Amino acid sequence: MATLNQGLMSLYHASAELQFSKPLSSLLKSILRGLKSGTGISKAAIFIKDESSFSLKGSAAIGLNDKKLSETNFLLTLEEESDLLRTNISPVHAANPNFEKSSLALLVEKDLELKNAELVALEIRDQMVGLLVYEKTSALLHQEILFIFSRQAALTIENAKLFAKVEEMALRDTLTGLYNRRYFNQILDYELNRAKRYRQSLSLIFIDIDHFKEINDSFGHSIGDQFLKQISQKLSSLFRTTDLVARYAGDEFVAVLPATAQEGAMILAHRIQEVLSHYEVMVRGRTLQVSVSIGVDTYESAEGIGSVTFIDRADKAMYEAKASGRNCVRSFHEVQKAAV
Numbered sequence: 001m002a003t004l005n006q007g008l009m010s011l012y013h014a015s016a017e018l019q020f021s022k023p024l025s026s027l028l029k030s031i032l033r034g035l036k037s038g039t040g041i042s043k044a045a046i047f048i049k050d051e052s053s054f055s056l057k058g059s060a061a062i063g064l065n066d067k068k069l070s071e072t073n074f075l076l077t078l079e080e081e082s083d084l085l086r087t088n089i090s091p092v093h094a095a096n097p098n099f100e101k102s103s104l105a106l107l108v109e110k111d112l113e114l115k116n117a118e119l120v121a122l123e124i125r126d127q128m129v130g131l132l133v134y135e136k137t138s139a140l141l142h143q144e145i146l147f148i149f150s151r152q153a154a155l156t157i158e159n160a161k162l163f164a165k166v167e168e169m170a171l172r173d174t175l176t177g178l179y180n181r182r183y184f185n186q187i188l189d190y191e192l193n194r195a196k197r198y199r200q201s202l203s204l205i206f207i208d209i210d211h212f213k214e215i216n217d218s219f220g221h222s223i224g225d226q227f228l229k230q231i232s233q234k235l236s237s238l239f240r241t242t243d244l245v246a247r248y249a250g251d252e253f254v255a256v257l258p259a260t261a262q263e264g265a266m267i268l269a270h271r272i273q274e275v276l277s278h279y280e281v282m283v284r285g286r287t288l289q290v291s292v293s294i295g296v297d298t299y300e301s302a303e304g305i306g307s308v309t310f311i312d313r314a315d316k317a318m319y320e321a322k323a324s325g326r327n328c329v330r331s332f333h334e335v336q337k338a339a340v
Contacts, residue, residue, distance in 0.1 A: 028060035044134035176232035184246035203265035
């Protein structure tokens with residue numbers, strides 16, 4: 001049986017490992033190794049709570065099959081979550097041999113092939129962020145060590161979620177919620193290199209809102225901001241999940257369309273133009289009409305083209321759409337033909 005000093009020493013070493021930049025699953029595995037050394041627990045797993053699907057997803061384990069754990073999800077009801085949080089405060093089952101196990105505990109035992117599984121909610125400020133599951137042995141555990149390790153795991157999960165949120169915010173435009181120009185440039189470079197390597201088509205759509213300056217001049221910048229927010233939400237719904245949409249500057253938006261030839265890009269661009277031309281934005285009791293000018297360019301194995309040139313060509317096509325009376329779509333190919 002592990003002593004209290006051994007447990008504290010294991011906690012120290014596990015904490016030291018967390019100072020290095022590692023994936024969340026690796027950090028949690030370090031905590032579990034420390035838990036094993038400090039308490040003698042040989043089989044344990046940590047699940048992370050997914051807020052969107054109300055489920056627990058396997059993240060790290062010791063003494064269990066990692067692949068099987070990564071494929072294991074448990075749905076979590078509000079009642080089960082409440083019971084787990086209450087058990088953390090008052091572990092009545094520890095002194096009650098007749099304590100009836102929850103259906104979740106029985107399901108965990110079956111899916112992970114554990115005997116006598118114990119569940120410990122990983123919580124921060126009375127909010128559950130994950131679940132520690134371990135196989136209870138006959139040896140008496142130091143409950144204070146188990147509590148400290150579970151607390152450490154909860155903090156690690158919470159910090160990882162906060163870090164991911166901060167990173168996501170750094171990639172987003174603060175007004176519209178779309179990706180920002182910096183991230184768009186990174187993705188365009190990546191997708192262009194991939195298109196060259198695998199000889200695939202790649203399309204770029206450049207969108208400019210017609211007469212946006214008049215909205216700002218007539219109604220003020222706060223109305224203009226609300227207008228842009230609503231247009232951005234509508235734009236997001238019109239693109240495919242494989243496309244990346246970003247706010248380029250002011251009232252200009254861009255989208256990268258991987259593995260998309262010119263014909264497909266033009267069909268999508270015309271659909272966007274058509275939908276937005278019938279879209280009305282309600283801002284503070286006012287109904288504002290929308291129209292956009294759209295430029296399209298497609299990379300199709302042309303040598304020597306870089307991301308700057310690619311953007312410039314789509315931009316020129318967009319300005320040709322403006323010169324053609326706005327509320328329309330033009331491709332760079334059409335611009336080239338007109339020039340000839």
